[in-house]
Amino acid sequence: MNEPSRVARAAAAALTVALLATPLAAAAQSRSQPVATADYVVVLVNGEPITLSDVRTRLARLELPAELPAAERAALAQRVLEQLIDERVLLQWARDSGIRVDDSAVDVAEAEVARRNGLSVAQLRERLPDAGLTVATFRDNLRNELLLQRLREREEARVRVSEADIDALLREAQTDPARTVLELAQVFVAVPENASSDTEARARALAEDVARRARSGEDFAALARQHSSAPEAAQGGRLGLRSADRYPTLFWEAVRAARPGDIVGPVRSGAGFHVLQVLTRRPADLPDPVVTQTRVRHILLRASDEASQRDAVARLQALRERIVSGQTPFEAAAREVSQDGTAREGGLLGWVSPGQLVPEFEQAMDALAVGVVSAPVVSRFGVHLIEVLERRQVERSAREQRDAVRAVLRQRKADEALQEVVREQRARAYVEQREPPQ
Structure with missing residues (x-):
């Protein structure tokens, strides 16, 4: 067995030299900057490689200033490499534990990335080489992110939070300045x-x-x-x-x-x-007792694969144009075409609080002004048009506040459980440093 932290430090020192020796010392400045030197494996984690390009890609997300001192860049390179090793052992453990992400889930995630960037999936794929990515690498990254998300969801589902746990945290929050x-x-x-x-x-x-x-x-x-x-x-x-x-x-x-x-x-x-x-x-670290509720309605077309998703997006885009132009009332359109149980109520979901809806829907809803109809939004349920009708500030009831505190505690305990998994898996992992090519 290697000592992971020692190996990671040695590898980080080597890869920092590589980063500083090429224009990709500015890897943190632009995701579209081409790779200037050959890629190579920095570390093997149970035989799986972490490459110099993996580190560069992660650094690029940080948008570091070009004038960052070499010592700080070296320390950052080490932290990034440690993080990548931790993620790799978690991914390996998740796969060994039977967690899987199928292609359809990756399709939905890819479509959501495209939507957030105002692109079609085809346009997104055309731009990936500018970011130094192939379609296969991009989809693998999405699959890994979904795998880690499902691992976290599984750990949260296993966590048990007692009423005594909630009482203790609320007491601390009231008495600790x-x-x-x-x-x-x-x-x-x-x-x-x-x-x-x-x-x-x-x-x-x-x-x-x-x-x-x-x-x-x-x-x-x-x-x-x-x-x-x-x-x-x-x-x-x-x-x-x-x-x-x-x-x-x-x-x-x-x-x-x-x-x-x-x-x-x-x-x-x-x-x-x-x-x-x-x-x-x-x-300071608990949910705000006052929340913003949104009165919202939607139109849903279900989509089981990328082809049906493209068709749903096109249909809803055309329907949105008719709604926005005043040709078709939203409520009537929802009753006519929505494939959701709310269709008979004109798509009305009523007043919803944060956390009640799936994240992709909620994020799009929160970004809308009152009275505005969204562009088609892809979620795990299909494709939606969303309209926000009203917003209001309300104080959570005592029960709602306790439920919100329960969710915070569940997340904390899941974090602690995952950190323990990382420590255990790092201790068992074979982490091998690779020297840069001469």
């Missing part, structure tokens, strides 16, 4: 150093009056502009969005139990009295 995102506004009533008791009493009375008026519904920003002595008074007293541990401890202790919109204080500090309003409060 480093894990709480907070924005406060303040009205600051200054008390001069060595002030008399009468002066301090007048300042306290003013601060208490401000707090009373704010709690009764007066505009806090207006009160700050009128009464605050702090520099941010002109901005309505807003102190900025930051983690709670970057606020004075006095402020965090005062608002620890407060909710957005609450008025707290007056709070006495060494400089005077502070009346605080909580503008924003949310866990």
